[in-house]
Amino acid sequence: MDLVTLIKRIDHLHKQLEELRPIPPDRMRRILQKFRLDSNYHSNSIEGNSLNFGETKTFLLHGLTAKGKPLRDHLDIQGHDEAIKYLEELVKDDERPLTQNLIRELHRLILKDPGHSWTENAEGHKIPKKIKVGQYKTTPNHVRTMTGEIFYFAEPHEVPAKMDDMLRAYQKDREEQVHPLFIAAKLHYSFVRIHPFDDGNGRISRLLMNLVLMNHRLPMVVVKTEDKDNYYRALRQADGGDIEAFVSYIGEQLVHSLELMLKGAKGENIDEAGDVDKKLDLLKRRLQGLGQKPIKEKRTFENTLQFCVSSIAPLTRSLVTELSKFNDLFHEQSAKYNVNVSNWTTVDLFDKQIMRPGYLEEYFEKNSDKELPSKLALQFWWDGLITSGTEAFQTGQDWISFSVSITSE
Known part of the structure; x- marks a missing residue:
C-alpha cells in the first residue's frame, strides 16, 4: 500500500472510531488492557527480555514471577508498564509539553534495575559501563554492525542540543498540523538516531511515538517481536535516507491497531491469531503458580x-x-x-x-x-x-x- 493510500485508510478508520465514541467503559478497559499488555511484552521482548507473553501477563495481573527468569527482566516489564500508565496520565493533561525532563522521567521509570551496558574502548575491546538512570550518556554508544562497520549515534556532548532540535521540530510539526503518523514516526526515528541514553533507547522511542498517537486519539502501535526484522529493516532504510519506508511501516501497524480498536469498540472479540496459545500458556502459568505453594x-x-x-x-x-x-x-x-x-x-x-x-x-x-x-x-x-x-x-x-x-x- 503506497503512503497516500495508507494515510487515507488511517483517516477513514480514525473517523469510524470517533463516531463510536464515547466507548463504553467496560469495552475501553478491555481495549486498553490488551494494548498495554501487548506493548509491555513485545517492546521488551524485542530488546531481549526472556519473559514470554504468558509470563508477562501473569506477572503484571497476578504478581507471579516466572521461575528461573532473571529479576531484571521482571523489573523491566514492571517499569515499562508504569511508563505506559504514565503516558495515559499525560494524555489527560493537554497543557503539559514534551520536554527533555519528561523524557528523562520515562527513562527512570523503565529502568528499575539499570545494571551495566557494554561499550568499546579505544582498542576495540568491550568493557562494562554502569548505567545512570535518567541521565544522558557520558561516553559514546556507537554500535558495530554485522559487517564490522561502526554505526555512529550522537556524541555525548551533542545530546542536549540535538534533543532540543528534535523537540523544536516536533513542536513545529504540531503547530503546522502535520499528520500524526508523520509526527510519531519522525519523533521515533529522530530519538533513535540520537540514542541519548546508555540503555533503553528503543523502548523510549516507541513510548514517545505512542504518546504522539495517543494525544491525537489514536491507538498505540505495537511492534511485534516476530516482526522485528521488518521493523529494523525499515529503520535501516531510514538510515539510508528513505524515511518514507519507516513512516509506511509504522502506518501499517497503526492500521492494524485501529482495526483492532474498532472491533473492541463494537464489543467484538479482539483476540488475535496466536492469542489462544498465549491464553493457554497463561493458564498453565497460573496453575503452576498455584502448585508452588x-x-x-x-x-x-x-x-x-x-x-x-x-x-x-x-x-x-x-x-x-x-x-x-x-x-x-x-x-x-x-x-x-x-x-x-x-x-x-x-x-x-x-x-x-x-x-x-x-x-x-x-x-x-x-x-x-x-x-x-x-x-x-x-x-x-x-x-x-x-x-x-x-x-x-x-x-x-x-x-x-x-x-x-x-x-x-
Missing part, C-alpha cells in the same frame, strides 16, 4: 466463580474464535461445557452471543449458586465432512477437547 483456602462458590470468570471465560472465547473456522467444512458442529453436575444450564459456545463482553461471565454467575462441579470441560464436535456441494460422508465423532479440573479436599 499449598492452598489453604477451601474451594468456595466465590473463588470458583472468580476462576471461571477470569480464566475460563476469556480462554473459551479465544478457542471458539479459532476452532469455529472448521465449521464450514462440516454439516454438523457443536461446542459446549461439560460439567459433572446435572443442574448447570447448557450454553451453545458457537452462539455468537458468547462474544458479547460479559455474556459468559453472566452465565457463570447465574450458575454460581448451584452445586459446584469438580470438572469442567470445553468440548468441540464436528460431523459430516463436506466433500463437494451438499454431499457428505459420515465420520465418527471427532472430538477436540480441552478440560480443566477443579478439585477440593
